[in-house]
Amino acid sequence: MKVLFIHPFGSNWLGTGTDITTIFNLMPPLGLLSIAAFLEARGIGTEVIDCYATPMPAETLVAEVIRRRPDVVGFSCTTSSFLEGYSIAERIKEKAPGITTVFGGAHACSVGVGLLDTFPAIDYLVIGEGEQTFFELVTNLDHGGSGIPGVGYRENGKGVISALREHIANLDDLPFPAYHRLPQFPKRYILPLFSYPKAPNTSIISSRGCPYQCSYCDRSVFSRGFRFNSPEYIVEHLKMLNRDYGIRHVFFYDDLFTTDRARVARFCELKERERLPVTYNCIARLEHVDAELLRLLKRSGCWQVNFGIESGDPEVIKKHRKFYGLDEVQRKLQLVRDTGMRVKGLFMVGLPGETEESIRRTIDYALALPLDEINVTKFTPFPGAPLYATIREQGEFDENWPLMNCLNFVFVPHGMTREQLEGLYNEFISRFYRRSRIHWGYTKMLWKSPHSVATFLRHLPEILAFELKQKW
Structure with a gap:
């Protein structure tokens, strides 16, 4: 069993323009990494593609997924990234229909099993905390999700959930997130x-x-x-x-x-x-x-x-x-x-x-x-x-x-x-x-946060190009 997790980009940060935010603020997808670590501790191989750290065209991403030949692809999506994640899932299904697709994250949890009624390329939803639910799902795929708390699946063509998953009582039982699954950690993250x-x-x-x-x-x-x-x-x-x-x-x-x-x-x-x-x-x-x-x-x-x-x-x-x-x-x-x-x-x-x-x-x-x-x-x-x-x-x-x-x-x-x-x-x-008080505060960052100053200056051309584009 091999699971590949995808963190879709889907930013559309201001609706238009080039997104330069990830140059100055990029945090690892901790939810995915926690589930990956939980699975690895139980002998299941995992990989992670974080599209924020490694952006690529959809065609390239899908080709990469097919090349890695996972059994299951898991998507963690916010509301703004859901449709991009779903588009990737559709393309994966077209190229390799045998791959199981699972969606979790804030959007899946808030909208619920109704997503299964209108988005056919999704096989399963993980509703709520993902570690134990995802593990039970991928080790019992032959049962179609039925009877596993926290899993949204289809019954007679309609999205259903058998029961909600109880919360993990002791968070200390969880392993540390699988940071090692991010090839550019920590260099690319800031x-x-x-x-x-x-x-x-x-x-x-x-x-x-x-x-x-x-x-x-x-x-x-x-x-x-x-x-x-x-x-x-x-x-x-x-x-x-x-x-x-x-x-x-x-x-x-x-x-x-x-x-x-x-x-x-x-x-x-x-x-x-x-x-x-x-x-x-x-x-x-x-x-x-x-x-x-x-x-x-x-x-x-x-x-x-x-x-x-x-x-x-x-x-x-x-x-x-x-x-x-x-x-x-x-x-x-x-x-x-x-x-x-x-x-x-x-x-x-x-x-x-x-x-x-x-x-x-x-x-x-x-x-x-x-x-x-x-x-x-x-x-x-x-x-x-x-x-x-x-x-x-x-x-x-x-x-x-x-x-x-x-x-x-x-x-x-x-x-x-x-x-x-x-x-x-x-x-x-x-x-x-x-305001002068705020300006002075950032001036003090020359010695309080020198790495921030260096990063800002290194990417000054992108900042100026963005400012010029916004004016026009």
Whole structure:
């Protein structure tokens, strides 16, 4: 048995133009790598093609798949990459109909078995966590998926699922992701520029799920439960990355790294004791942050803390997530900076119920916060998010899957226009970054993040070419 995993590109980052984002931000497909490692530990051969790291024309990719002669090809797709992944699956089926195709990832989990009714080149879906489900499926293909929890299959021509898969109780039972299946790891992979002090670097995930229920978040893969690796497991994971790949900085890409305070405290203690030469970034919720926790993070090598702020309008916040006091946000972000770590704010534009006034309120609020940098996404109503069910009642929604990547305004709230949203989005970015305080902050990156500066300068021709193309 041989399984080949494909991570389709499918970016369509701004709808048009050349995508240069992967030059400055490319993280390994950790979900695929975790399943691959699980299969390998049970004697099943695996290979991985990450189309982000190794882009190639569809014809070349299909020829490569046929050359490798896998028994099963597994696709992990977001909503924006699903149709590209499906197109590849169709071509594989045309050339080698005996190859079994399996789709998983966020889009398969959120849309569900109905995909099997309209996309015939898909043989099976993996719904939910993939490790145990994928293993049971590929070792029981003769049974057609029937009776395997978490597998979507066809019965009398219609997509069905026998039962949902229970979550893996102990994440420490999982092997470390199969990074060795990425030929260019870690050289080709990089965290966002200026968000790390050292290279090589990468991302890791040490927990699954989130106990909160924000209106815009898709929780269809891991649902609302919260499970996590032990501090001991995390430290061993970091040791392996440092020893085997020379990794010097990681980004904990958990939805909420700081949810379990005891775990974080123990991790900080162990990492500090081990003197492990790996710094890190993490994502935290404002409710979890206090001076004691921040000191623990700093002592153990935390370099930057990211916070999902989303909006500076109290009514918008109340509608879409657990409410927090806007004055309290400023106080806690300042605590992070006073402890000696960078602060990044995550915002969203175009949420249902927003107006030009509320968005401008968010812009002014963001400029008043002690932030080192921001990330502003364009709200996208994903099928697995709570508000998806009523999204068409709240505005104009162009459900064009390839453009649903948080970089295109596929949804426009009532009372606004797409042009208006684009203008406010550009104003947000421009006003934040064209300030002397931010300029000075990036000037300090010459010695704080020299690898980022070198990478930026090395790719300056591509940046200038893109800027020129956008103007014309």
